[in-house]
Amino acid sequence: MPTEPQSKTPRGLLSRLECRLFEYRKAVLWLLALFTVVMGWFALQLRMDAGFEKQLPIGHEYIDTFSTYRDDLLGANRLIVVVRARDGDIWSSDGLRRLYDVTQTVTYLPFVQRASVLSLWTPNAFVNEITEEGFRADPLVPGTVTPEHLGAEEISAIAHSTAQGGFVGTLVSRDQRSAMVSAELKEFDADGKRLDYMAFNRLLESELRQRFEDAAFEIQIIGFAKQVGDIAEGAVSVLEFCLLALLLTGLAVYWYCHSIRLTLLALGCSLASLIWQFGSLRLLGFGLDPLAVLVPFLVFAIGVSHGVQQINFIVREIALGKSTYDAARASFSGLLIPGVLALVTAFVSFITLWLIPIPMVRELAITASLGVGYKIITNLLMLPLVASMLTLGADYAQIAERSRQQRAHWLRGVAGLAQWSRARWVLTVAALLLGVAVWQSHGRVVGSLQAGAPELRSEARFNQDALAIASGYDIGLDWLSVVFEQDVGGCEQVALGQYQDRFVWAMQGVPGVLSVQSFSTAMRQYNEGYNEGNPKMNVVPVDPLNYSALANEVARKPGLMRADCSMTAAHLFLADHKAATISTVIDAVKAFRAEHSAAGIRIRLASGNAGVLAAVNEEVEKSELPMLLYVYAAIALLVFLVYRDWRAVLTCCLPLTIGTFIGYWFMKELQIGLTIATLPVMVLAVGVGVDYAFYIYNRLQLHLSHGQPIVKAAEHALLEVGVATIFTAITLAIGVATWAFSELQFQADMGLLLAFMFIVNMVMAMTVLPAFAVLLERIAPRRTPLRVSDALLH
Structure with missing residues (x-):
């Protein structure tokens, strides 16, 4: 066991916490191990859990209509x-x-x-x-x-x-x-x-x-x-590809640190939080929704990112001659603040998903938030405590030092971007890229862009069946039910039938509408039948008694009305459930409702599967901007509270903003719609992007506090954590890129999107962040030397 070091009297809350934890590290680790075993027992009982009701937005106009008339x-x-x-x-x-x-x-x-x-x-x-x-x-x-x-x-x-x-x-x-x-x-x-x-x-x-x-x-x-x-059956492949990603990550971490023990430590701590997450879901009475099955493994990716930063810090300290024990303590105190800052930001990002009033999304928010919260314990506390129990000899220290010098040599070119002569070109390119990305991200679609089930491959049996059925039948497989309400006992109110008849006539010409079945069209058919098939009588009758008698006949057909005529319906059968198709028809109904009103008659949207999808799309679209604003506000507030510097807020948020808009541009080019399955991935991308920025800026602030000029401080920060940042991004990108071969289309899309976002956020953090920090220092130089808390100086 390593010898306990003789350190100076600890100062500050963080120093006291460090001393207590490492003094009782065995007891703490035994408690964590016991907790892992207990949560593992509950995690084994977790099952897939899907539900139609979980996808219905709470309180939405369309869902209220659907719920009111679901039996009619x-x-x-x-x-x-x-x-x-x-x-x-x-x-x-x-x-x-x-x-x-x-x-x-x-x-x-x-x-x-x-x-x-x-x-x-x-x-x-x-x-x-x-x-x-x-x-x-x-x-x-x-x-x-x-x-x-x-x-x-x-x-x-x-x-x-x-x-x-x-x-x-x-x-x-x-x-x-x-x-x-x-x-x-x-x-x-x-x-x-x-x-x-x-x-x-x-x-x-x-x-x-x-x-x-x-x-x-x-x-x-x-x-x-x-x-x-079918999605749940295909979700089995999610586990296979996640295991493949885990294997690739393990090999890459070993290549990076040249230690099997440190490799298993990084992966084991992330897996421990995954076990805790699954166990907590079971205790809360939740299952794992097939559409949210990727989220726990995405959170696992965040854990690997933080684990690599910890290992990078420990290996660097060992290479400088410290014992494993001292290196682990230095890693704990040196990375706790930026690590907690990054994870709390990710936690807040996922919690904002609660703003979307869809039970499945709110369940997903709890799932992701639990996982991120547990990362604070497993990656920032458990990992350095376990690392302190390891013994790495002098030979390993020499190998680590040689690797560090080799990596620092090729990274100096990247660190040189912090020099103003190069930083201004970096910022120029970044500004142009941001402008193009913002422009190109316009017109991105909220909802599905495919005619079949977007979660499945086009060659999947379900989509092939759907295509064959849709091409062979006149009624679309997707329909929007529009409700017409009037006072109870209105079966003699001929105005309703005539008003609905005008509505049907208007809707038949809307792009995407294949056919319309309605109370008024049934009235036309029955009126013609009762008049010896005379085509001239294919109209809604104007005589109240005749109208009432025919209404009783129409009531025999299910799905068109209530027996008391308080509700009648028009079913618009659509060509598909693409977001563009649904939104076009919804807009046409709203336009008719606004332009053609009738006394005592109310048009209500909407039931049918297209009505449910429309409600989901509208909630996602309505929640997207507030969510992003809340996330960025949380990032800005947390950064300012920790660093007490407005420059830190701008420096950390700018690369993240560029990466977010580039991600939207990427989604548009790959025809990936923003849905309840893809939205959490964009939130995760923001969380990982923040990780990179916080770790780099934390070292930048530390060197500034030592009196270094901004250019040198930026160069040293990149040399210290740049390799870990690049390595983490590439490793995670390669791991999730293997998802492109999954039989689930949404997993393949998410793999490509995540791989792209990991790389983009890494590039932004490594180039734009130091360049922008240099620019702000030139524009608004500090009047007094930078002072940071003991936590950051430790």
Whole structure:
């Protein structure tokens, strides 16, 4: 064990804390080890947890409408299963029998609302026929026909009724090769048990795909439940790539410090905080959402960054002749302030995610904040305490000193950028780059830029199924339900039908709208039917008694109205759920509502899955700027409180600002939308960028306090921590860049975005920060020598 050093009487709170911790280091480490074991037990019980309700923004106008009328409208949590004949069409005894079996299976799946199941075989699918006696509604498949007795005559009659009833393009594809079964899902069953999306996805595969798909028929399945299930299945690859990143990071850290023990120490401390994080989530009753599965490993990356800085400090001190014990103590006291400053800033950054009133995002904010908070203990306290227990001999000190000199040699060129003759060119380029990045980041999209599930690859089975279904049916798989409210008992108020008719006419020409189903269009159809099919009667009736009678007929069709006519709906089926498509349609509805008002009638947005996505996109867009302002305000406040210098605030924030806008530009070029999955990554990038700036500026302030001129202080700061900063950025970038090969598209996108942001923030911190510090010193030179706290001088 290393000999306890004879040090001077400690001064200041930090010195007293250092003495107490290292005096009782064994007891502290035993407590931390015990805590890790306990939290590891709970971490093993953590499970994936997805939920439709967790993605609904709290208090949003659209979600209020969705919640109010969720039992009266087409549900947003919808399951669609398509039976497709590989050869020929669906009109065969085998095809219709297969459709019947699938319909029965879907009907009796858990969490399916049985009354909502719709296919050719369900009683709620009927054809409206105009006869001499008037209007008649018959089931598409007569009750006398059974799957076991399907002859050519019965099949022909069903096909004729399907075409006559207008179900080609809705229940049967336009090419007649497939037929659809749709159903609404409940989040909770009668016993209050919550839908497990991962288990339900496995049930869909076993009970539908594996059971009914063969050489003759293909089974296609889409819907929120299937999408989340596939994402969760793909999330297994997240662990594989994170392990690969861990391995690459370990190899790089070993190359950097040439010590297996120090390498395992850096990785082990970061893993300890990950265990604590998972255990805390389990204790809080949370699971790990598939869309947030990357966040813990992103926080792990922050831990590695701080661990490398600690090891860099320890190795440098050993190379200068100190014992491992003394080097560990120096590392603790020298990096505690900038480390806590950086981690608290990252903590505040993640906490700002709570501003977005989406339960999943708020759960993610807690997840990330816990991880960052634990880093303060594991990387700034545990790591130097464990390091002090190690023994590294003189040979290692000589190797470390030789490596330090070699690295300092090639880094002197970078450190030379702090000279004013070069710094002004750095600042000129930085200013131009900031201007271009700000300009190019305009027009970035909030929401999805892909037609299918953006979290999955375009070649994924879900997206292929979605593309095939969308191309074969007239009704889009994405729809926006617009609600029209009036006073209860208004079934004789013809003004509502006529007003909605004008709305439907206006919406049919909006780009992205494929078709419209509404109360008013149903009224037109019924009015024509009851008048012997006269095309002139394809209008909303103006006679109140006739209008009321037809409203009672329309009420038989689910999803269009309430029986008392207090609510009627118009369903706008969209070409896709891209952010541009949804926003265009939403704007068109709002414009109509503003320009065409009607007394006693209120238009409410919006239900349907597009309504939910619109609400999420609006909340993300509304929260983005306040979040960034809060983050930068927190950074500025913390930096000023620690350094008591306005120059420090500007110097640390400018590189971060440039890096943020370059990141937005990168997202736009790669067509990565700002979503609830990508927003935390941008917040993380800010956190890591702050780390680089704080560690460099901390050493800069220290050398200034020793009386060095600004140029020399900047050069020495870069020589001391520049290698660790560059090494950390490159190592982490290489690690996350491997995610580009993941089967999850959003993991691949996040890997590229993070790798890019790690490098950009490192370059900004290494070049713009010292150059800007030199500029500020020239513009506003200090009148008195710089004084810093004992903490920074220690």
